[in-house]
Amino acid sequence: MAQHNLSTVVGFEFIRTVRKRGFWIAVLAVPVVIAIIFALSFTSNSSISDSADAQAEADISFAYTDASGTIPDELATAYGGEVATAPAAAIEAVKAGELDAYFAYPVDPSAEPIEVTGADRGLFDNGTYEAVAESLLTTAAQAQIGDPGLAAAAAGELSVESTIFRDGEVTGGFSEAIAPLGLLVVFFLVIVMLSNQMLNSTLEEKENRVTEMILTTVNPTTLVMGKILAVFAVGAVQILVLLAPVVIGYIFFRDRMNIPDLDLSQLPLDAGTMAVAVALLIGGFVLFTGVLVAIGAIMPTAKDAGVIFGPLIFAMFIPFYAISLIISDPDALIVQVFTFFPLTAPVTAMLRNGFGTLDPLTAGIVLTELFVFGVLVLRVAVQLFRYGSIAYTDKLNPRAVLGRRRPATAKN
Incomplete structure (x- = not known):
């Protein structure tokens, strides 16, 4: 029964979102704007070069x-x-x-x-x-x-070819950082595109005042997990739409736009670095999702949740403001704080992992922290959602809710 309810929630949330006209306007607007900016930049750069x-x-x-x-x-x-x-x-x-x-x-x-x-x-x-x-x-x-x-x-018209060794093996230089840093871009897109939908998905039924009826047939954990999976599927659709113009431009207009031919088979990939990057992406997503569900459970409306949502997004990506220090001096105090503080850990650790300054011990500590805190926050968020979903007008008091004993039975 629980598995059936989960698939029902996932299907309902996904179809409800992709059927909205506003969703497709927002999704398609991004690649259109990117294409326009790229075309204008390409034309401007060509004009500037020709003019010079x-x-x-x-x-x-x-x-x-x-x-x-x-x-x-x-x-x-x-x-x-x-x-x-x-x-x-x-x-x-x-x-x-x-x-x-x-x-x-x-x-x-x-x-x-x-x-x-x-x-x-x-x-x-x-x-x-x-x-x-x-x-x-x-x-x-x-x-x-x-x-x-x-x-x-x-005239300064010289070319230099470098061969750098690490542990007796030739390193790929900056090209080694492309793949793990690409996962950081994916993490950024996932958070930016999905966070608002995740927050609204936990608040929409509360604002419509139908959550109490839904929870009579669906377990809160099943409902929350279904919403998370549905939003993740919606995010996959958004990413595919964003990548479509890039792929189309590379395949059909590469010669006209002077795009270099990329041989991805020659891209160096380190198995350990990529495994850590994937784990950091998942751990960061789990932690961030739990925090969003908790905010949605505590706040009665999306307007109230927005007061916390903005600073939360800023906290997640504040390490970008110290990126030069993260790259050049990973042992600096502020970099260490960013590395181990839960909200800034995913981005900081992924940057350090991409540039080869994240040692195995630090990586293990950060991953353990992300998954432990992520699961813990998600469990707390489900508990808050259980009671906060019917708090239609007032902000939920987390201390009062967590002090209650969980009901002995729950419908699946």
């Missing part, structure tokens, strides 16, 4: 003086410039609109700025002068060096 290249190669007429003696006359001529015999006259020509620009190169360009005087071409196009002046000097310096290798080194 065009500015450096712009055809302008300019005069110049070179106190450093770096720029050969023939190179300047190729750029459209000529030597200025009288700097003051060149500046006057620019002011009169007879000349586009005048460049005054100092004796030591590394210590003194290049002085550029130009005719106004518009707020954004005025950058053309600086781009041409810098490009001319850089090209002249590379030509004087002569050796292509030294020229590339002087």
Whole structure:
């Protein structure tokens, strides 16, 4: 009977949620906004890159003086410039609109700025002068060096390949962190997308004042677990919808959008690291779910629950504000506090696990803490839901409820 009731609750909650028009509007709005932002960013980046290249190669007429003696006359001529015999006259020509620009190169360009005087071409196009002046000097310096290798080194155009060993084995570097940190992203999406639904699912019947009738046929534990499983299934639908445009874009528009070809078979995966990441995700979800059910049982309305819900979400993800410290100094006091405090432990531990700074002992302590506290809070939440579900107008007193003895019988 209990198993039948559980499947009934799961099916009812899932179908009720996915049938709502507002659910699909909210779900589909996210990938649409992401696609628009991505398209605008891609277009803007392409425009900025093209604009920078065009500015450096712009055809302008300019005069110049070179106190450093770096720029050969023939190179300047190729750029459209000529030597200025009288700097003051060149500046006057620019002011009169007879000349586009005048460049005054100092004796030591590394210590003194290049002085550029130009005719106004518009707020954004005025950058053309600086781009041409810098490009001319850089090209002249590379030509004087002569050796292509030294020229590339002087321009910072070098590539480096590193091979790092750990315990005698080659490590994958940052690529090793991609998979475990990907699970952190999944955890973030699950919490952000499911938390509000989880809270509302435990409050909806209370606000509709039908919980008392439901509990005459369904055990509170079965009802709560059914709601949790249903919300998790709804979250799976949301994640699939979010991933759909990414997959479609990669498969059908990879060439047009210049997306690199990803070979996931070459992605390094460490079994221990991935096992810890999965366990942390599950443990964090169990703990967070228990806290949400408890809030829903205590508070009479969603409005009242929102007062606690906001700070709770902030507490879960506050470690992101200290991410640089978590990566660079995992032994810092604040990082240790975040690692072992239950609400901040999932995110902090998953970050440290992804970057390889979570040792096995710490991982074991955090996992034990998450699952123990998660199960304990979930059991307390069910007990609170048993009595708080019929507290339609007043906030439930947890101390008074937990001090009661559980009824001897309960219907399944």
